[in-house]
Amino acid sequence: HYHLGTCSEKDIEDYNQMTEWLLSRTRHRPKIAVVCGSSLDIPYFPVSTGVSGILKGKSCVFMQGRFHLYEGYSLCKVTFPVGIFKLLGVETLIVTNASGGLCQDFKVGDIMLIKDHINVPGFAGQHPLCGPNDERFGIRIPCMSDAYSKDLRKLALDISHELDYTNFVREGVYCMVSGPNFETIAETRMLQVLGCDSVGMSTVLEVAGAKHCGLRVFGLSLILLLYIVSLDYSREEKMRAEHLQMMLNTLIARSHQLDEGINVN
Numbered sequence: 001h002y003h004l005g006t007c008s009e010k011d012i013e014d015y016n017q018m019t020e021w022l023l024s025r026t027r028h029r030p031k032i033a034v035v036c037g038s039s040l041d042i043p044y045f046p047v048s049t050g051v052s053g054i055l056k057g058k059s060c061v062f063m064q065g066r067f068h069l070y071e072g073y074s075l076c077k078v079t080f081p082v083g084i085f086k087l088l089g090v091e092t093l094i095v096t097n098a099s100g101g102l103c104q105d106f107k108v109g110d111i112m113l114i115k116d117h118i119n120v121p122g123f124a125g126q127h128p129l130c131g132p133n134d135e136r137f138g139i140r141i142p143c144m145s146d147a148y149s150k151d152l153r154k155l156a157l158d159i160s161h162e163l164d165y166t167n168f169v170r171e172g173v174y175c176m177v178s179g180p181n182f183e184t185i186a187e188t189r190m191l192q193v194l195g196c197d198s199v200g201m202s203t204v205l206e207v208a209g210a211k212h213c214g215l216r217v218f219g220l221s222l223i224l225l226l227y228i229v230s231l232d233y234s235r236e237e238k239m240r241a242e243h244l245q246m247m248l249n250t251l252i253a254r255s256h257q258l259d260e261g262i263n264v265n
């Protein structure tokens with residue numbers, strides 16, 4: 001009898017049935033789960049398929065693709081796999097995704113270790129942990145200030161040095177928006193001001209679910225494109241300011257024409 005998000009009794013049954021089904025079909029008892037986002041495609045796998053196996057001597061369960069809000073899935077469905085991982089005995093969740101770079105130091109192709117996140121749908125009440133809480137799964141109001149394991153981030157940074165990847169491995173704050181459109185220029189600038197280093201349409205809900213049920217989390221984001229609006233914008237703004245001043249000056253200089261217009265009518 002486990003519960004995650006706004007799930008009904010039927011969903012809770014699904015958790016138990018799915019877990020039993022999975023456990024009966026594999027000898028693997030994975031301690032690590034990996035959600036492969038758009039940046040980590042396993043060829044020939046249909047969307048949102050699970051597979052378990054041994055990677056580098058470690059028993060892992062992989063999820064190819066994920067459920068996104070913009071596809072019409074409920075919050076509960078998006079975090080369903082995380083609950084299943086927990087029930088399978090998983091202790092560490094690794095989330096990966098593709099995102100748009102907001103930090104102006106980033107380049108396309110950079111790998112961003114996620115050190116924190118901003119949950120934009122959560123601000124609007126779209127949070128998978130809304131609804132009745134089952135204390136056996138996690139506490140009512142979980143802490144999110146340490147969502148991404150410091151130890152695993154440190155390990156990843158050490159590894160990036162060993163592999164000579166330091167030129168393109170960064171750390172940053174990932175922001176989730178619901179999508180499905182990419183950001184407007186104004187939205188991009190807003191997210192930059194808020195301290196977001198990259199933006200995507202996933203991951204954060206899964207991480208909230210994972211933290212709720214006590215999983216250790218590590219996240220990697222591949223920067224697919226770079227928003228380079230801020231510099232151009234500020235240059236444009238300067239020009240616009242000059243134009244505005246010019247318009248105002250001209251308007252005032254010709255204001256007698258307006259008066260004449262009004263008088264005529």
Ligand SMILES: O=P(O)(O)O[C@H]1O[C@H](CO)[C@@H](O)[C@H]1O
Binds near residue numbers: 097098099202
């Ligand atoms: O986050 P993942 O699943 O990698 O997918 C990313 O890529 C899609 C946009 O191309 C969005 O769904 C975005 O979130």
Ligand SMILES: Nc1nc2[nH]cnc2c(=O)[nH]1
Binds near residue numbers: 100177181200201225
């Ligand atoms: N919202 C959003 N999602 C993405 N996924 C990959 N790139 C992007 C992006 O630039 N914005």
